[in-house]
Amino acid sequence: MMENIQKVDLTKIKPYGDTLNDGMVQMSFTLPVPYGDEANEAAKQLAEKMGFDDPAVVFSKDLGVGYTYFILYGKCTHTVDYTSIEVPKVDMEFMDREEVEEYIKKYIKRDVVIVGACTGTDAHTVGIDAIMNMKGFDGNYGLERYKGINAINMGSQVPNEELIAKAIEVKADAILVSQVVTQKDVHITNLTQLVEMVEAEGIRDKIILVCGGPRIDHELAQELGYDAGFGRGSYANHVATFVVKQIVERNLI
Amino acid sequence: MESKLNLNPRLIDSARSAAKNIAEDVQNFIDKNTTVAVERTVARLMGVDGVDEIDKPLPNVLIDAIKEGGGLSRGAAFWIGNAMVNTGKTPQEIAEMVSSGEIEITKLPIADENKIMEAVYETARQTVERIKNNRAKRDEYLNTLGEGRRPYLYVIVATGNIYEDVLQAQAAAKQGADIIAVIRTTAQSLLDYVPYGPTTEGFGGTYATQENFRIMRKALDEVSVELGRYIRLCNYCSGLCMPEIAAMGALERLDVMLNDALYGILFRDINMQRTLVDQFFSRIINGFAGIIINTGEDNYLTTADAYEEAHTVLASQFINEQFALKAGIPEEQMGLGHAFEMNPMLENGFLYELAQAQMAREIFPKAPLKYMPPTKYMTGNIFRGHLQDAMFNFISIWTHQGIQLLGMPTEAIHTPHLHDRMLSIENAQYIFNNARDIGNDIEFKKDGIIQKRAQEVLAKAEELLKEIEREGIFSTIEKGKFGGVKRSFTGGKGLEGVVEKDEKYFNPFIDLMLGGAR
């Protein structure tokens, strides 16, 4: 029996339903057309154009304003080469709190100053608090708790100007920015503006710039000119590790 | 109603009376002060609207002029009335003259006081009449068309574009929604003015403007008639322009308003003096206009733990109730808020949620309780999210909640898409129908988990309220007792807009709406 089961070819992977390479995908979407047979047909044709074989509309529903909702299955015809994938991420062994504290004592020998805020019109504080406040998140203490780190959390709705002014005032080693609202790409505009302002102040090479939030990843952060980006499930020790290592690597001691 | 939770009525009374004293204490402060937002509202209610050539709203132009002239402590009504007597013009024309620099409103000769009063009250009565008519119109719709069954299905639209919102709102109504809330754009609560005209650009929501209110109310009236069911419209009466939004809502027949006494302080860092004075006038208007207010206790549970801090929600409900009573809002219009926000991994979490929802029902029997869905523990797993929402719906029908803000499976991802709303409405309708009378049939075991949980939360809330009663609300907030958020008496935004009243201060709308016959 065993020999009848195909082996996975990592250079050509496709979705799995109940048999290797069956390509099964479930999806749902709405089309701006009235409910009926024509609508179902439109959904099917669209799925074919998306690269699905044998698409089947298994459910559709009238949304009330001449729009229709569909649930479909289809067999994906494309494959991806898994072996050639490279994802930019903050690639390092994260130290825990004690290790970070030890590292600061040994290599930096002074307090590390970190200023953080949720900027622009964004009023979400839970994310930045999770990273910075004493209490931390999910049983992981925040930066305020770290010996050797002076963490200043400015809260939310902080204008970029104020954040930078504070960073200059306290001679911060790192600025941490949180962005949670991403609708219409407000976060991009906001994050870009901060980088431009930091550059205009002539302090870009003296400071470590880190951003975070549920829709942020390292790749995006780097594209926008940040040193690192942290998404969902990040903890204070991740950022702390990154910051202290950067200080040493970039010789900002 | 017989208590299924075996709650101690003496504790409830004691909590309520502590809350009453807390509100009274603050009321003494409120009565001594006014704000730029309150005075802009008076201007609006006297008919001032529109913007100047740089898009600054005329109510702001007028009130800024009075403030600069050092006259705000007498109230805008006095200066507008005086200008009316002096010039024979309408408040709108006067605002335009102030804007163009034709007159300096605080430098006009002071006319006879009786004449000023006469002019002010005549204008004010017309507006009050218009709001009364709106109320009558709503009642007429409710009597002729009828309405959905409780819990009302409440959904949000948030495209940023009022015309796109209309499409989404009409679709939601057709799918079964009873209340449509147009979420406001992120930045609006911190604007110290209300934008003007129809708007098509917002982030995470749409600007609240009087024109947008009008456009949406008209669209919902159309769909109400088509469906034979009155669809209510909700907006956000919060931020730096609380009473102005209330006035606009009263003028355009909104039906529901988010309107919390403390939300702006805790979650938008608005100065506490400012918010408390603003909320009072906003609630007078909402009460008079027959608008159901929704308080925002659910928000505490986004920054604090829902199990640990449940008593702060109840304490805040008691306080919100007393503030609302002070502003003349009847219990039937108090949509006191709470939320289903416990960690879904908590063993027996459902029982605790059930206990708390039933507790709110028993303590505020007439209030159309506003129940908020899980948000904090929603994740990208939309399938589990749909289940979490189902659990929430089940409790709502079981405990007879009044307004059900439907949870969306995609809560952790984006503001609702067209079909997200349909799936949520379907979820609620299925459960509400399938378990309609469960609450009437099932009782809770004496001293079981559910009874004990409710009793414990009530006891802790009563204790907290007594502590606040001793300390005063201002210092309680300074210590971070609500939502774990600390705010200082003189910190936050908008304090510069608070002005102490002169003894001759008057606001005709407080007289007419709070004292006036309903």
Ligand code: B12
């Ligand atoms: C709680 C909450 C609120 C609370 C916020 C209270 C507060 N003081 O923070 C309140 C009720 C006030 C609120 C308001 C609004 N909210 Co809100 N809110 C949420 C909710 C439910 C949870 C967010 C949260 O606290 N997550 C928990 C934290 C710990 O997670 P996190 O933020 O992702 O943070 C982690 C990581 O991302 C990372 N991280 C975050 N920041 C940083 C920074 C750095 C430097 C680093 C290293 C790491 C890092 O580390 C953290 C720990 O692991 C989400 C929905 C959801 N379930 O996600 C919606 C949500 C984020 N909100 C949303 C919206 C639209 C709003 C409003 C704009 C609605 C409105 N129009 O009024 C307003 C915002 C107004 C404003 N000016 O910003 C949308 C955002 C949609 C989008 N993608 O743009 C969401 C997704 C809900 C939705 N589906 O509509 N909200």
